[in-house]
Amino acid sequence: MPNTASPSGTLFAIKRYALHDGPDLRVTIFFKGCPLSCHWCHNPEGIDGGLRILSLPAKCVGCGECALACPQNALSQGSGGMQRNPALCTACGTCAEICPALAHEAVGRQWSVSEVMSEIEKELPFFAGTRGGVTFSGGEPLAQPEFLERMLIACGHLGLHRAVDTCGFASAETVRRIARHADLFLFDLKHMDPVSHRLVTGVDNALILSNLTLLAQSGAQIQLRLPLIPGINDNADNIGRTGRFAASLPGVRDIDVLPYHSAARSKYAKLGLPYPGDHIPPSDPQSVNRAVSLLQNCGLSVRIGG
Ligand code: SF4
Ligand code: SF4
Known part of the structure; x- marks a missing residue:
């Protein structure tokens, strides 16, 4: 049973007219706080859960x-x-x-469900007759499961398409609970090797991979995404392992490759934080094309960009 109290959530942004966070036009709700700290994170303001x-x-x-x-x-x-x-x-x-x-x-500030729904409802005319809707992103939305669940249920009452953009690092119980109310998961696969995964994100990948398998086996709609990070996960071995694992998941037949860029550098400067991606060069077209070919060889349909 969902909690009947009205939890509030900590958000750091609400973005309208988002075009790359799921099907058609979206409102993207950015949750504050993430259990990972990826070297290439584009939303450093969302990593910690506080102001x-x-x-x-x-x-x-x-x-x-x-x-x-x-x-x-x-x-x-x-x-x-x-x-x-x-x-x-x-x-x-x-x-x-x-x-x-x-x-x-x-x-970052606390929002009630009704406050966020008021913002979403302003956009309802743009969703009519489309697959557009609301995407819960971050940060990591699964890190605030009560608030996320209440938001998903409220959006469901309006008939809105609901996507959850996740790193997959949460308890299996949370993943099952949220999957009951989500229409789509945008799920990042960052590295297949547990040691390398820990090195560049701060956590092991075992829980992430088991949650992804759980979702796929339960019939959830999943859009896989591979952030392609030069020198970190763009080697042929990792791309091949990623492709084989993705292709083994029931219902998963495609994957988005997201080339790396350093556009977030200025955000780190504004926050007074060192930029952890300083050592990472931008993705070059050859390595992107090579990754696409390797993934296609695994039987996946590949799209560049999200
Ligand atoms: S700079 Fe000073 S006033 Fe501003 S948030 Fe920090 S402690 Fe508070
Ligand atoms: S000194 Fe500059 S930053 Fe500080 S309150 Fe005045 S305008 Fe704002």
């Missing part, structure tokens, strides 16, 4: 209000605008509240 502060010194007009108000003395005026010392900052949010130039931004 984060983004600082944009170029917007600073030099009034000095935030530095006076900061309880941690974490702010100081630099040549390029107000600088935040992440080692001192406790993410209290005071600077974001008072800055007249929006040079500090608080990322």
Whole structure:
């Protein structure tokens, strides 16, 4: 039985008109908090489950209000605008509240189910007659299972298509519970070798692979995705293992290859975090084409991009 209390969820963004998060036009709900820490993560603001502060010194007009108000003395005026010392900052949010130039931004807040549904309902006219709907992404939506389940049920009452974009790292019980209400899983396969998987994501892949198998055997709709990360998982051995495993799953006949790019670098800078993908070059067309061929050789239909 679903919990009848009304849990709230921590989100860091709601994106409208999303075109790459499932069929047709989507509203994508970004859950905050993820059990993985992938070197190539494009949403670093979603990794930890708490409030984060983004600082944009170029917007600073030099009034000095935030530095006076900061309880941690974490702010100081630099040549390029107000600088935040992440080692001192406790993410209290005071600077974001008072800055007249929006040079500090608080990322993440608690939302109730009804608040999120109000945002989704604004988009209902765009979904009519399409396979469009709502995608729950992150961060990791399975890390907030009560809130996710309530959101899926509420969207189901409106007849909306519901996709869950997941890394698959959750208990089997959570996966079964969520699968009852989801129309599609967008499921990332990051690395087939457990040691390498742990090295680049922080966790072993055994639970992820068993959850993926569980979903496939239960008849869930799954869109597999392979983020292709140069020097990490784009070697022929890993691509072959990925393809053979994917092709062995009941109902899975296709996979999306997602070439790596470093567009998220500026987000890390705003968060005051080092960019963990510094050592990763962009995907080159040859390695993308090679991955596509290897996956096709396993009998999979392959699409580049999501
Ligand atoms: S409050 Fe905003 S505009 Fe004023 S010094 Fe701080 S960052 Fe700059
Ligand atoms: S969020 Fe950080 S920098 Fe901003 S006022 Fe709080 S402690 Fe200071």
